[in-house]
Amino acid sequence: MLNSVKKIYNKLTYNELVAEKVILIPGPVELSAKVKESQTLAIMVPTDPRFVLTFQRVLRNTRKLFNSENQNAQPFVMSGSGTLGWDVVGANVIRKNDKVLMLNIGYFSSSFTKTLQLYGAEVKELAAQVGETVPLQTIKEELSKTDYKVLCITQVDTSTAVLSDVEGISKIAKEVSPDTLIIVDGVCSIGCETLKFDEWNIDFCLTASQKAIGATPGLLICMASERFLKESFSKRASGMFTSLENWYPIVKGYENGETKYFATLNIPLICTLDVALQEIFAYPGGLEGRIEATRKTSERLHSMLCNELGLKLVPKDTNSTAHGVSVVYHDDPQSIISYLNNNGVIITGGLHKDIKSKCFRVGHMGYSACDPTSGHMRQLTTLIRQTKNLPPQQHLK
């Protein structure tokens, strides 16, 4: 195997090639051994009975992933990424001049706004200070003042590690503006933060395969409520591939064990997703157990970073601090990123324009955060501790 790898990457030095590093960025994440192994399972036609069973199980497990039991809600899995999920919202429910309220807690909320504007939405942003959420009272006032068709919440913004109170916000929305569709960007939260799709009256939630779910990048995974589907089907979608009306018979069919064709299915990645989802529900305590394990891992990390090393997290309040990603202020973030990279652990730099050069970002989701035998968190914390005792120059390459 190594020989063929060497042939393929023949321009790299042997050291660059064999030095497998631990990936601790906020996605793509490290894969478990089983998920890795599953990558070769997947040479099947879409009508293969094994694939039908696989996709059926994936869709059923996707319902569980979103805590949804309502059979009129529908999960969708398609080739793409989280970004395509914003397009799915725009293409299916936005008509020209529709009013959208966006709770902006970072870089990804801003991109979500830009996407919906492409579909003609009039987006009002309530922007939080960096590291903060929008106060519930402000949201309540805004929703009372104007009729919004859509309310968008980024559950965790990967650029700030701020965690939104989706439950609190959706309660308010239901109270003061019950007709507003509640959309959640769950890219950096599904699988590592609690989201109760049915109970919290969520209408649409999107996520991607390469984060807390622990699969490979390349899939958009989403869940739509009956109300969202009804609104989608009431107009012609402004896209072919993004149209839920086109995908609905396909996913409904596979869930019932029947094959249907609309566009080519991403068979290999769906097979990998299947194993990743099975692993989530086989974990002690299932999905909740994984979320709890991720929470504990992040609390230990944050305690070390803040109490032991005196660093400061970007999120200002522990109640609105994410558990699958940490964004940490640092005087010289590049030095710590380089030191870790040179010693086998990949973390990454800032993304949000206001704090880009002032922080580093670490992902701790999925296998790395939930399976202590991976040793990834120990490796991370050991290296971060070492940076404390080095003069700044030595951090650098």
Added chain:
Amino acid sequence: MLNSVKKIYNKLTYNELVAEKVILIPGPVELSAKVKESQTLAIMVPTDPRFVLTFQRVLRNTRKLFNSENQNAQPFVMSGSGTLGWDVVGANVIRKNDKVLMLNIGYFSSSFTKTLQLYGAEVKELAAQVGETVPLQTIKEELSKTDYKVLCITQVDTSTAVLSDVEGISKIAKEVSPDTLIIVDGVCSIGCETLKFDEWNIDFCLTASQKAIGATPGLLICMASERFLKESFSKRASGMFTSLENWYPIVKGYENGETKYFATLNIPLICTLDVALQEIFAYPGGLEGRIEATRKTSERLHSMLCNELGLKLVPKDTNSTAHGVSVVYHDDPQSIISYLNNNGVIITGGLHKDIKSKCFRVGHMGYSACDPTSGHMRQLTTLIRQTKNLPPQQHLK
């Protein structure tokens, strides 16, 4: 390995599980051993120097795949499928009431029309009879009569196996309507039919990973001319994920060996595509050698089907008969499909509404068509010959 597979697919009988069948549908196709093996290479971050080299090589080889040397044209590779490629055309160059001429040779041309209509295009279809192409003279008259912004050609429609004369059509377009953008749907042709992007003045060509290229399903691959890009960049795209303006700095960056971020890249499938593309150019005679091998394979198959078994192909003219897919009239197509399936070879049924129950379809692209050591074509022809000597009842399960 078998144990873990058995555990995953535990509802299937052992026979269903181990009976690996040869896939000869018009995509997804069988993978070569090297492409299969490459599926496990891909646990990398987007900034990994190995991935940067990989994606760089993929993009450079994609230019060669389309026979394009013009550095102002640009290849793109994104998560998706051929269907998303139609959206890319719509989102980037179609404005409300733009005139489009669609040469309709089957099911996929019709879907392309529907997609562009979603973006506001006024589409005029010149529809060929089933099995035929639109006469060049008719195209010439139509292009002379009306100013079309866009002309769409399906090089091979998988529902009819009709092959368009893209060179001839584009020559006419250049002559009578030089400002018209020429778009080619090359999903079932790139890698197994000749397309000269620069020489034939093509402005946009889309294809997908799971057909003649011989990789796994899940990627949209396309090539845009300078003129197409200019038109795209002159308006705001009507989609975020589909916007070439958003992807341009990313693919340009990776081609130059730099990493840039817009949306999550499909790292595992790009690595698989890399190996598939390398295999194409390592084939004796390179891309042309593969195309020639596919042509010879299809000619042998067609001779057997028509001369020996007396069957009739759907395409009426050998000059407009595709080489990577065969659509064959048959009195009882389901019997032949079942017989082959029961004996280890998967082919498929009709798709075009007018001939759905009157034909079967066979794919012969990539590894199966180009590497005689696969034995796939021999297996196929042996089984088809056997059906001739069986009474109709015995074909069925």
